[in-house]
Amino acid sequence: MSAGPNPVLATEKQKSVAVKTLVEFAAKTGSLDRRFTPAPTGQEGIEGHKKVTSRRGEGYQTEMSLSISYNGITFRGRADGYDPAAHCIDEIKTFYGDVDRIPENHRALHWAQARCYGWMYCALNGCDQVNLALIYFELATETEFLLEENWKASELQKYFELLAEKYCTWQTQLNQRRHQLQQWLEQLQFPYGEMHASQRVMAEAVYKAAATGRVVLAEAPTGTGKTLAALFPALKSIPRTPVDKIFYLTAKTTGKQLALENIQLITSAAAAPLRTLELTAQEKACLEPDKKCRGDSCPYALDFYSKLEAARQAAFATPMLNKQALNKLADQFEICPFYLSLEMSRWVDIVVADVNYYFDGTPLLLGLTNQFEWNPYLLVDESHNLIERGRSMYSAELNRAELLAAKKVAPAALKKPLEKINKAWLSLLKKLTQVTDDFVRIEILPEKLGQALVEFTNSYSEFLQQNPEHSIQESIAQEFFFAALNYQRIGDILDEDFCIDMQAIGSKAEIITLRNLIPAQQLAVRLSFAHSACFFSATLHPSHYYQTLLGLPEDTVHIKVPSPFGAHQLKVKIAHHLSTRYKDRQAAIAPVCEIIQQQLHEEPGNALVFFSSYEFLQQAEQQLRKRLAQQDIQLIVQSRRMSEQERENFIEQFNQHNNLLGLAVLGGAFSEGVDLSGDALKGAFIATLGLPQVNPINEYLRGVLQEQFGQGYDFTYTYPGIQKVIQAAGRVIRNQTDSGYLWLLDQRFGQSQIKALLPDWWNE
Structure with a gap:
């Protein structure tokens, strides 16, 4: 049977795209809905999958690898299961709560994934038809909900190729522009003709780091043009090194603006193929701050994914996607500018953002780097701020005043778990010999408090599963829930670089902190996923202090740029x-x-x-x-x-x-x-x-x-x-x-x- 255009097994040289990436790009529809909905953890999902597959009969195949090529791109993935007796491909999804509350657009995405696997199986095994099953497994009750379809291979082929064609068309645009970018960068000239001596010292180090995959720590005084001396050589390195993205990271809004101005200066020539994105915090990007971030409340959230294809195309044609440009697109397509910016972060060459987008606990840019196997060059401006920012990012705080406020507004089902936290807190306080207005250190993570927090977060999740519309989503109780989750996340990585302490406000022991003291190890782990990096500032002296606390590698290149001032x-x-x-x-x-x-x-x-x-x-x-x-x-x-x-x-x-x-x-x-x-x-x-x-x-x-x-x-x-x-x-x-x-x-x-x-x- 015919398998359509080029449905051959891929070679390793061909570009590989996950089926999940394909369907998220080409099959997603419906509205944004940013209400917090408790989801299983990765480990819970794995355990749920095992329970479902263990119930299947002899000969049942799990984690079946499938791949197929279409127009030069290999689409690959793993079907959760295949039952040869029923000739059925299974897609398993774990969840909590009521199956009828799974949004329709989520279910459509799950079916899209199953149908792609169905076509791959038919194409690779010469089948004329296949059964597909979508199995929803509710973790709390261990109940299965089964949805089934029967498809002809020819219809699955049409379905798959419609999605694949969208992706391939987009990828062709990306490839064409990337080729133009490579040529443009080869010819790119420094905007001021000649670099002055101070700039050249820094620019040469930045370029060499791209070639060798190393890290630069550059002290460059005010007036040396360090922003341009970092950006220009990083861009010039793209055609001749593995570098394929530039993340310009800064801790200040003024630093972002300066970077964007310098990029405009570099690209002042007409029709530059470079694409730049400014990431702005959601609260600053939001056009309807008084509305809820979901389709039934905000017009910019309504049918977001249905509007995305046209908006993405227009955004891709916009060289500088700063806040103003994103707002213009938001008005044109009536689409959320913040979530449009998150989408476009996948497709641009330079992202200008706050450092937390790469170095935070669950950062967007680091996640995309791993998903797409990028080789980014990190340009970290005002790096002297990163020590304190790192300590803040890797610390967690619980405030008893917020606990008591949450208890006041919480529904009856959550009052008991919150009271249990309060009792554990008071019990801990009795064991401490001294709590001053400043600080008392706790030797080990309080076990009873930790258990009470886990019980509360579980109870909160279960409550929301049964009451997804409850007003608790807008309350201090949800804020305390997120603080409790962060406390648990930081508790999982505690080591000698942290301390646990309690502080008092007035006569009450109000704050427990899991305090990061030395951010080096956490920063180093995230840095290791970048190809190269340049940490620069006017104040990085003495350099060993910054190298040590920022967790920079031993072979970090240290440069001190001479001041142009006298x-x-x-x-x-x-x-x-x-x-x-x-x-x-x-x-x-x-x-x-x-x-x-x-x-x-x-x-x-x-x-x-x-x-x-x-x-x-x-x-x-x-x-x-x-x-x-x-x-x-x-x-x-x-x-x-x-x-x-x-x-x-x-x-x-x-x-x-x-x-x-x-x-x-x-x-x-x-x-x-x-x-x-x-x-x-x-x-x-x-x-x-x-x-x-x-x-x-x-x-x-x-x-x-x-x-x-x-x-x-x-x-x-x-x-x-x-x-x-x-x-x-x-x-x-x-x-x-x-x-x-x-x-x-x-x-x-x-x-x-x-x-x-x-x-x-x-x-x-």
């Missing part, structure tokens, strides 16, 4: 008589304010002052308002929890005024990622060494780092503090025509060990 551009002054240590802070307020007042009198112009805390800032603000009242100087002040718009307004005032003094907190929103060149900023005052607060948590961290690396104090306090100082000072000199001043308002800046950590082009 000492003549920045007047650095140290207040050798002044101490801003906590014990001396009250006495320091008056002399700090006096220095600021005198400097602004001698050199009028915009300036920023960085303090160690809001408390210090507010105390100084009162004196500065009095002192500067006669000098026609406008004072603006950073406040706690400023919105993004408020932060933008704060910065914009520096571009609109020329006699402005901004007060900010070191390490906050305005001490890095802010570009104020020329007269927008003439100087900065840093009234702190930037050292993290001495508290029981940091002191415990210091002890762990001392034991492991022999530099506990520097790793915990000195290096993170000086990094914040250098970042803040970097706001003053932004290019080679800038000039300004920097006041370091603490006598410790004069110490030789601190001076050795400051940029070598700074001269007092």
